[in-house]
Amino acid sequence: MSWINSLMARSLGRKPKAARNAQPGLVFTAAPPPKPAPRATEGKPAAEAFPRFHSTAGDQLSPRLTDATAAARVKLRSAFTPSQPITDRRLFAGRLDVLTTLIRSIEDQRVHVIMYGERGIGKTSLVHVLTQAAQEARYIVVYVSCGAASTFDEIFRAVAEDVPLLFHSGFAPTTEQAEKGGSLADLLPPTQLTPRLVADLFAKLTGTRVLVVLDEFDVCESPEFRRNIAELIKNLSDRSIRTQLVIAGVAADLTELVEHIPSIRRNIFALQVPKMSTAEVNHLVENGEAHSGVTFDKVATDFIVSVANGSPYLASLFSHHAGLVAIDKGRDRVMVEDVAVAVEQALTEFRGRISKQSLAQIDQATKAGARHILGVMAGAAQFNNGRFDERDVDAAHPNGPSAKATIDELAANHILLERQDDEHGRSYVFFEEAVLPYLWILAAQKRFLDERKPGGGDDGAAVVKAAPEKPEAASAVAGRAGRS
Ligand SMILES: Nc1ncnc2c1ncn2[C@@H]1O[C@H](COP(=O)(O)OP(=O)(O)O)[C@@H](O)[C@H]1O
Numbered sequence: 001m002s003w004i005n006s007l008m009a010r011s012l013g014r015k016p017k018a019a020r021n022a023q024p025g026l027v028f029t030a031a032p033p034p035k036p037a038p039r040a041t042e043g044k045p046a047a048e049a050f051p052r053f054h055s056t057a058g059d060q061l062s063p064r065l066t067d068a069t070a071a072a073r074v075k076l077r078s079a080f081t082p083s084q085p086i087t088d089r090r091l092f093a094g095r096l097d098v099l100t101t102l103i104r105s106i107e108d109q110r111v112h113v114i115m116y117g118e119r120g121i122g123k124t125s126l127v128h129v130l131t132q133a134a135q136e137a138r139y140i141v142v143y144v145s146c147g148a149a150s151t152f153d154e155i156f157r158a159v160a161e162d163v164p165l166l167f168h169s170g171f172a173p174t175t176e177q178a179e180k181g182g183s184l185a186d187l188l189p190p191t192q193l194t195p196r197l198v199a200d201l202f203a204k205l206t207g208t209r210v211l212v213v214l215d216e217f218d219v220c221e222s223p224e225f226r227r228n229i230a231e232l233i234k235n236l237s238d239r240s241i242r243t244q245l246v247i248a249g250v251a252a253d254l255t256e257l258v259e260h261i262p263s264i265r266r267n268i269f270a271l272q273v274p275k276m277s278t279a280e281v282n283h284l285v286e287n288g289e290a291h292s293g294v295t296f297d298k299v300a301t302d303f304i305v306s307v308a309n310g311s312p313y314l315a316s317l318f319s320h321h322a323g324l325v326a327i328d329k330g331r332d333r334v335m336v337e338d339v340a341v342a343v344e345q346a347l348t349e350f351r352g353r354i355s356k357q358s359l360a361q362i363d364q365a366t367k368a369g370a371r372h373i374l375g376v377m378a379g380a381a382q383f384n385n386g387r388f389d390e391r392d393v394d395a396a397h398p399n400g401p402s403a404k405a406t407i408d409e410l411a412a413n414h415i416l417l418e419r420q421d422d423e424h425g426r427s428y429v430f431f432e433e434a435v436l437p438y439l440w441i442l443a444a445q446k447r448f449l450d451e452r453k454p455g456g457g458d459d460g461a462a463v464v465k466a467a468p469e470k471p472e473a474a475s476a477v478a479g480r481a482g483r484s
Pocket residue numbers: 080081082083084085086091092093094095117118119120121122123124125126284311312313314316
């Protein structure tokens with residue numbers, strides 16, 4: 001059976017023979033089956049059969065494991081880190097133009113930066129490499145990851161603690177306090193900090209520049225906190241103070257910041273972190289190859305690129321899991337079938353994050369033959385706040401009104417999405433963020449497999465045509481929705 005047939009069999013629900021290769025979890029893997037298989041005494045499985053960690057918390061390989069693959073796993077885990085931002089420049093892929101733009105706006109325009117984009121698009125990783133570049137240029141960089149309960153007072157006391165007193169114009173480097181290693185925090189009053197007070201203090205900075213990075217800004221829910229930040233930006237800019245803010249977070253919340261004080265707009269450079277290009281995702285995989293020693297077959301990388309949809313998070317996730325699958329099979333080369341297993345694992349994981357109601361609606365849409373077009377639209381909406389518009393539908397289905405009718409029908413019945421008409425035209429918004437990666441991955445998986453079916457053709461147009469849009473699709477949706 002060719003790999004494509006075995007993949008199709010898998011997606012048809014037939015269990016592959018090598019079920020023992022399936023990963024029980026997404027982060028830790030079960031110990032490989034010992035060889036030769038230990039004899040389990042009745043009712044008491046052999047100790048080796050019980051899953052165990054491969055390495056100690058100090059990243060040392062477990063001395064019990066003589067398995068050579070354990071070392072490969074440890075390397076792979078640090079090469080692809082889907083649940084952690086990149087901090088090592090060697091693993092940072094692409095984004096050179098984005099970094100250049102950020103540096104230029106901080107250095108030449110002296111503006112404050114707002115970096116926004118969907119979860120997993122790479123904001124925190126960008127912030128880390130930007131921080132390193134700024135530190136190389138002798139900036140004092142203070143990184144703060146905002147929490148739900150963060151307050152202005154708490155954050156700026158912490159920031160002040162990181163700025164040595166010797167950069168304060170009132171304290172010559174030789175003064176006793178500066179020599180003792182004091183910080184700006186020593187000068188703060190015990191009363192609540194206000195933007196004015198913080199600006200007054202930072203106005204005294206000399207001989208250095210400070211970058212205050214406020215990451216995960218959207219996590220902090222307090223409107224007062226945002227108002228204070230807007231006020232601080234205004235104060236810092238009006239007085240050309242040598243302190244700049246770099247704010248990163250999810251889109252919608254950041255526009256609110258400017259709404260508080262429209263006049264700060266010209267002091268802010270807002271940048272939407274774009275999807276990664278195909279070349280950048282390829283670069284991400286190559287970096288991981290170099291770091292882990294595991295190599296990726298060209299078709300395997302192509303599969304990763306097509307399901308990742310420009311998301312470094314997804315690319316890293318698929319690469320990591322496909323790598324583990326290959327290692328479990330005793331290979332140091334990742335093949336396309338390993339990626340297929342990784343994609344199935346991701347689908348299970350993402351499905352688990354979707355509400356019951358949306359899952360039921362996905363079933364409805366599937367029965368109505370609308371799942372593929374929804375998946376393609378989820379891909380468009382993934383980096384656009386869950387929104388797509390008529391142009392996206394047209395681009396996916398250039399010939400014929402059926403896709404539009406199907407989407408309209410779903411929206412009219414409030415199945416997964418709703419329609420919004422305004423002066424910019426018609427758009428659609430998915431109700432639940434969690435359905436986006438799930439639907440998209442399903443569609444991308446189908447497209448990739450269809451294109452490679454014997455006689456499937458390789459042209460991009462086959463992508464959406466592959467979706468079986470039944471003529472009765474729209475009415476089937478309405479009929480079922482009416483009963484739900
Ligand atoms: N430039 C990059 N090169 C390689 N991997 C990246 C890059 N940017 C992000 N990643 C990967 O994508 C994942 C999400 O990145 P992160 O910076 O945490 O995104 P965000 O802060 O936008 O949610 C991380 O696990 C990281 O490993």
